[in-house]
Amino acid sequence: MTDASDTTTRDWRDTVFLPKTDFPMKAGLAAKEPGILERWQKIGVYQRLREQRANAKRFILHDGPPYANGDIHMGHAMNKVLKDIIVRSRSLMGRDAPYVPGWDCHGLPIEWKVEEAYRAKKQNKDEVPVAQFRAECRAYAEKWVAVQRAQFERLGVMGDWDDPYLTMNYEAEATIVSELLKFAESGQLYRGAKPVMWSPVEKTALAEAEVEYEDIVSTQIDVAFEIVEAPNAPELVGAHAVIWTTTPWTIPVNQALSYGEDIEYIVGLLFEGEAGFIGPDRSEMPLIRERGLYIVAAPLVDQFEERIGRTLHERGRFKGSQLAGAKARHPIYNALRHSREGGNPEASTSANLDSRLRGNDGEGDAALAFFAKPRPFLPGDFVTTDAGTGLVHMAPDHGEDDFLLCKAHGIDPVFAVDAGGMYRADWAWLGGQGSVINKKFVAADGPICSDLRAAGALLAATDDFAHSYPHSWRSKAKVIFRATPQWFIPMDRSAPSEQPGAVRSEPSANGPTLRDTALDAIERTQWVPARSQNRIRAMVEGRPDWVISRQRAWGVPIALYVNRATGEYLNDPAVNARIVAAFREGGADAWFTGDHQALLGAEYDLADYEPQNDILDVWFDSGSTHAFVIEARYGEGTRADLYLEGSDQHRGWFQSSLLESCGTRGRAPYDAVLTHGFALDGQGRKMSKSLGNVVDPLKVIGESGADILRMWVAQTDYFEDVRIGKEVLGTTSDAYRKLRNTFRYLLGALDGYTDAEKIDVRQMPELERYVLDLLGRLDADLRDAAEKYEFNRYLRLLTDFAQDDLSAFYFDIRKDSLYCDAADDPKRRGARTVFDVLFHALVRYAAPILVFTAEEVWQARFPSDDGSVHFLEWPELPALPGDDAIGTNWEDVRALREQVTEAIEPMRREKVIRSSLEAKVTVPDLPLDAQSLAEVFIVATVRQGDDVVVAHTDYHKCGRCWRLLPEVAEDGALCDRCAEVVS
The missing domain is CATH 1.10.730.20 (Isoleucyl-tRNA Synthetase; Domain 1)
Known part of the structure; x- marks a missing residue:
């Protein structure tokens, strides 16, 4: 003592x-991080790491390219940080994990911005030389690549920022066109007129990945087509087949009607003089001028009667198969004929109808011929009784089902709607008018419905049908299905069994198709999370042929020569090699401003061939990145270990990369694909400027530092949509401080x-x-x-x-x-x-x-x-x-420690004990010796008893270590241990 x-x-x-x-305990990340970043750049951390890992097994995460057109948003930040965490973790595990960032530099997002500048100056972009316009697009992309690069680096993302990939680099453009020509040389390319998603605002075809669906309210109409032939049911001649549609603007290009062969139809009477609600204001007016029979599918009669406000008096029933061979008159035909003959004698005909018909000029005969031709009834397996009337009007220009069914019966599109959504000037009805996506134009009181009403064919029209509808995700304007000549990569044709340029819609029996190959590759790929495999498989199973052409200027051209006489594209490897070489030297501009005769060579005369000026779908650009990034840098045949993007890329980059690689290499370009969700605000809402709920990653970094944002990304269950806001970031900051204090x-x-x-x-x-x-x-x-x-x-x-x-x-x-x-x-x-x-x-x-x-x-x-x-x-x-027991023994000790702590806490609150060191404790079991337990529990003494009991010790406090021990004579004196240490 x-x-x-x-x-x-x-x-x-x-x-x-x-x-x-x-x-320091206070991090000060926002001020400190830029200096650390500058030091990394100075010592070349990324390149030195590549040198250190040169002989290690490689791990390649291939970067999906964002568009170079604006400051980064939270989705960008989340995506890039997650990629960086994965790359760095693989590097930590000893792998050579390069990361080559990239940008998508072509296409509408950039072209649209450059056009906006022209529109602001009241200039027409189409009057600007293509080389000048493309140069401005390139400069715009270069500007934003530099801005985004600095922002991504500020996030702490480590990569080859000195040599990123850009789809507009000459080598990249040369590789993209080379990949296109691989499809052409193998016969996996054709040009055909099929309905595709078309933006009348942007005047170009769109891919499914460029479309988003929004809820809208449309005009729904019921229109009567008079039957003029019915070989299997003569009694139906003179009756009216009723169709229902939510796209009234397609009626002027109707070419057929479709029915369900097994559907039961009712033919019934609507009597003369009955009142019906058919005006846009629901006012009463005569429903029909003559007694007539009307045909509607039996299961849909109630819906039909509710829409027209009248009762259909049944006079008979028949199976749809009896409509085989039947034909109907287009409802506008009589009005057009009367106009051609010098005026419409019907008193009820709209005074404006004549002004919308081209029947009194030199083109009248041709105009009349289109509408005079009877519309055949065609069996369609897509016709259902879910809604409508069970009869569907067919416009092959504007619907996939319409196109395929009509084509099978020798009916081709007529291309009546132009690129801007107007009916072409020479069209018989509504020529030069539109736009077809204009709500007023297609409304119940608009010109189409007014003319149908005047012609006595409109049974109902209301502006109240709510449904989901596709919009361009860039312009936010509604899109339409529109048949135009486009270039396609077929999903269900085996190559190279057919002549280049031939159109074929049915599967080939000569081997696996692109769809087959892609579906097989999906099975061989790891999908994270696993459920995402079902999503992309369903998309590939159901997708149409890939439309790869765009009617724009800023992009890689479809560098093909089409024979003016045969319509087939030239498939000559020597010509293709010259094209690729020209692109490698001068980029895609070599096509728009180059010498085509020189590219064709002496073997071909340019007068016989038409160079194509459409550009490639930007998804083909980004889908080819594996070729000019992965294979170009790491060797032919190399593929990425991982692709990582948001869940929207199942129909975007994941899929375009899959199809491009399967079409040219017969396999996927990746071994694994990881999908993350989207960043939402703190309440789980989509971020938007209109809601004022956008969380700016640059602001978060400026206030709290990039490590807080990175920690938030890692904290989230990013396989789902995730939330970020002040409260969420506050929780992250608390967790960060605890970890920082540990260090x-x-x-x-x-x-x-x-x-x-x-x-x-x-x-x-x-x-x-x-x-x-x-x-x-x-x-x-x-x-x-x-x-x-x-x-x-x-x-x-x-x-x-x-x-x-x-x-x-x-x-x-x-x-x-x-x-x-x-x-x-x-x-x-x-x-x-x-x-x-x-x-x-x-x-x-x-x-x-x-x-x-x-x-x-x-x-x-x-x-x-x-x-x-x-x-x-x-x-x-x-x-x-x-010693396998060590963990088990100490888990028991920790559990007992928690019981002791819980027993001490009330006494501390009541100030009976100021510190646990003042406690003497009794416990029912001693998993360690009493002295060791006292040290673990941080108490004065421990002894064995019947239960956990805490009391104040009588021992005195050591003046150095503050423990209360038996050898300390009085408070402030030293215990034996401390006395020995200080001696």
């Missing part, structure tokens, strides 16, 4: 080993530590071996999570370990030994050895996510002019002796 007289008044703080570090404590506790202090695991106390056992289990779980791309689990494991296993448990227990034991005490040396192992492990584990903080932590302990935490590999942990 010590003599208290010499020790009770002494201040012992100078003898205690308190943690010491300059690492700060480790740095302070390791002050002055060298390898000379290290001791062998077998010499360590059991608590240290237990912590190393926990670390080993964490290590395995983290590696598993990283390999499965589950970084929300990864981060949760890491932060829980730091907070629960270290800060709240191990650090709390070992503070006494760290601060108060002698410097060479085996227990303290063991703890400091474990702290060193923890530091090296945790800073590596955190580095893929907290890229700036991990660097700051590493440099705080190992300052270096040219070193970096990101050069390190996965930690090698010390091997533990084979």
Whole structure:
């Protein structure tokens, strides 16, 4: 026992080993990160890492290219950070993980912006020389590539920023056209007039991936077509087949009617003089001028009667198959005929109808001929009784089903609607008028419905049909299906069994089709999450042929020569090689401004061939990136380990890359595909400027730092849509501070530590071996999570370990030994050895996510002019002796510790005990010796009893370590341990 007289008044703080570090508790990330980023750029971290990993197994995450047309948004930030976390984690695991960022530089997003500048100056873009316009598009893209590159780098994304890929680079454009010509040479390309998604505003075809669906309210109409022939049911001649449609503008190009062969139809009477509601204002007016029979599918009669406000009096029933061979008159024919003959004698005919008919000019005969031709009834397996009348009007110009059914019966499109959505000037009815997407034009009181009403064919018209409708995701305007000559890659034709340019819609029996190959490749690819495989499989199973042509200027041209006499494209490898070489030297401009005769060579006369001026779908551009990024940099046949984008890319980049590679290489360009959700606001709403709920990643970085944003990305369940807002970021910041404080404590506790202090695991106390056992289990779980791309689990494991296993448990227990034991005490040396192992492990584990903080932590302990935490590999942990029971024993200890803590807390609140060190504890079981348990529980003493009981100890407090021990004579005196240390 010590003599208290010499020790009770002494201040012992100078003898205690308190943690010491300059690492600040306050992060100040927003101000600090740019300096770290500048240092990385200066020492060339990315390139040096490539050199260090030169002989390692490669892991390639191929970057899907964003459009170069504006500041980055939260979706960009989420996507790029997630990619960076994955790339860095694979690098940490010893792989050579290059990352080549890229940009999509062609297409409408950029062209539209350049056009806006012309419109602002009241200039017509079409009057500008194509070379000048393309140069302005290139300059616009270059500007935004530079802006976005700096913004992505500020996020801490590590990559080959000095040599990214751009789809507008000459080499890229040459490869894109080379990939196109592979399709052409193998016969997997044709030109045909089929209905495609068409934007009248942008005046170009669109791919499905360029379309979004919005809820709208349309005009729905019921129109009567008079039957003029019915060989299988003569009694139906003179009756009216009723069709229902929500696209009134397609009636002027109607060419047939379709029925269901097995559907039961009712023919019924609507009597003369009955009143019906057919006006747009629901006013009463005569429904029909003559007694007539009307035909509607039996299951839909109730809906039909509700729409027209009248009752159909049944006079008979028949199967749809009896309509085979029947024909009907177009409802506008009589009005057009009367106009051609010098005026419409019908008193009820609209005075405006004549002005909308081209029947009194020199083209009258041709105009009349189209509408005079009877419309055949065709059996359609797509006709249902879900809605409408069970009879469908066919406009092969404007519907996929319409086109295929009519084509099978020798009926071709007539191309009446022009690129801007107007009826062409020479069209018999409504020529030069439109636009067909204009709501007023197609409304119940608009010209189409007014003319049908005047012709006595309109049974009902209301502007109240709510449904989903496709819109261009760029202009936000409604799109239409429109048949135009386009270039297609067929999904169901085997190559090369047919002549180039031939059109064929049925599958070939000569081998696997592109659809077959793609579906097989989907099965051979890993999809993360697994459910996303079903999504893309369904899309590929049901997709139509790939329309690859666009009627724009900024892009890679469809570099083909079409024979003016045969309509077939020239398929000559020598010509194709010259085209690719010209592109490699001068980019795509070589096609628009080059010498076509020189490209054709002496074998062909340019007068016989028409160079194509349509450009390629930008999805073909981005779908070809595997060729000019992965294969060009890492060798022919190399494919990416991983593609990673948002879930919308199942119909976009994932699919276009799959089809392009399957068509040219017979396989997918990737081994695995990861899909993430979208970033929503804090309430789970889609971000939009109109709602004012946009969370700007640049603002978050400027206020809180990139590491907070990166930590948020890793925290989310990014396989689903995720939320971000002030509250969410606040939670992230709290988690960040706890992890930062763990590093700060480790740095302070390791002050002055060298390898000379290290001791062998077998010499360590059991608590240290237990912590190393926990670390080993964490290590395995983290590696598993990283390999499965589950970084929300990864981060949760890491932060829980730091907070629960270290800060709240191990650090709390070992503070006494760290601060108060002698410097060479085996227990303290063991703890400091474990702290060193923890530091090296945790800073590596955190580095893929907290890229700036991990660097700051590493440099705080190992300052270096040219070193970096990101050069390190996965930690090698010390091997533990084979003691399987250590983990189980200590889990029991921790459970008992929690019970003791819970028992002490009420006494602390009541101030009976100010600190747990003042407690003497009784517990029902002693999994360790009593002295060790007192150290673990941080109490004065522990003894065995019947239950957990806490009381205030009678011992005195050591003036140095503050423990209450039996050998301390009075408060302030030293315990035996402390007396020996300070002696």
